[in-house]
Amino acid sequence: MSALFSQEGRAALARLRGVPAIFGFDFDGTLAPIRPTPGEVAMEARTAGAFAALARRLPVAVVTGRGVADVRARLAGTPRWVIGNHGAEGMPGADPARQAEQAAICAGWLAQLAGTDALTGAGILLEDKRYTLSLHYRLAPEPESARARLLAASAALHPLPAIVPGKCVLNLLPAGSWDKFRALRELADGAPVFFAGDDENDEIVFRQAPPGWVTVKVGSEGPSAARFRLKSQEAMADCLELLLALCS
Incomplete structure (x- = not known):
C-alpha cells in the first residue's frame, strides 16, 4: 500500500480528472475525528470548508453507518448523495x-x-x-x-x-442489508470511484473495489486492503484540498 501523497497516489488521483467519477467518504474517523460518544462528533473548520467546496464542484457521496438525518446535520455543504445505515437509507429508488x-x-x-x-x-x-x-x-x-x-x-x-x-x-x-460497497457500486453505475474510510466496515469496500477505484485507508494503524493510505484523520483537509486542485 502506498501513501496517498506519494507520486503513485497523486497520479491515481490525477487520472480521475475529467472523468465522471464519484468521490465517496465515510464520516466518523474520516471527515470528522472520532470522539468518546457519537453525539460529540463534528467536522473541523478546515476540513469542513474544503469538503463544502468539493461538494459544490464534484459528485460527492457520504456513505456512513449513521442515519441520514444525523449525518446531514453534521456535514458542511450539500453533497449529491448522503447514504446512511451502511446503504439502507438514502439510496435513489430505495424500496x-x-x-x-x-x-x-x-x-x-x-x-x-x-x-x-x-x-x-x-x-x-x-x-x-x-x-x-x-x-x-x-x-x-x-x-x-x-x-x-x-x-x-x-x-x-x-x-x-x-x-x-x-x-x-x-x-x-438485518440479514441481506446493503453494505457500503454495494451502495457505491450502484451510485457509480460503472464510473470510477474514489473512496476514503477508516474503519473495519470500510474494508468491505476496499476488499471488493474494482481495479479502477482509488481506495484510501485513513489512519496509520493496522493492515488494510485499500490501495493507498492517508496517515491520519487530521490529514483529511490536505486530501480534500488536493482533490480540489487535481480534479476540479
Whole structure:
C-alpha cells in the first residue's frame, strides 16, 4: 500500500480528472475525528470548508453507518448523495417495503436487548438508527469484556443479525442489508470511484473495489486492503484540498 501523497497516489488521483467519477467518504474517523460518544462528533473548520467546496464542484457521496438525518446535520455543504445505515437509507429508488421490514426487525431487537443485562454495564451505549443498531463500548472500563458480552447478546437475537464490527462498536444489520460497497457500486453505475474510510466496515469496500477505484485507508494503524493510505484523520483537509486542485 502506498501513501496517498506519494507520486503513485497523486497520479491515481490525477487520472480521475475529467472523468465522471464519484468521490465517496465515510464520516466518523474520516471527515470528522472520532470522539468518546457519537453525539460529540463534528467536522473541523478546515476540513469542513474544503469538503463544502468539493461538494459544490464534484459528485460527492457520504456513505456512513449513521442515519441520514444525523449525518446531514453534521456535514458542511450539500453533497449529491448522503447514504446512511451502511446503504439502507438514502439510496435513489430505495424500496419502502424493505426499509419498513428492516425497521421492524430493529425494533424487535431493541425489545429483546431490553430484556438482557448486556447493556447495563458502565460505558455501554445503544444507538438506535432505525434501520440498524450500533452497540458502543468505547467508554467501558474493560472494553474487551464488554465486547464479548455484546457479541453474545447479539448472537442470541432473532432473527440473527449480520454483525459488522467497527472501532469499539458492533453494528447490527438485518440479514441481506446493503453494505457500503454495494451502495457505491450502484451510485457509480460503472464510473470510477474514489473512496476514503477508516474503519473495519470500510474494508468491505476496499476488499471488493474494482481495479479502477482509488481506495484510501485513513489512519496509520493496522493492515488494510485499500490501495493507498492517508496517515491520519487530521490529514483529511490536505486530501480534500488536493482533490480540489487535481480534479476540479
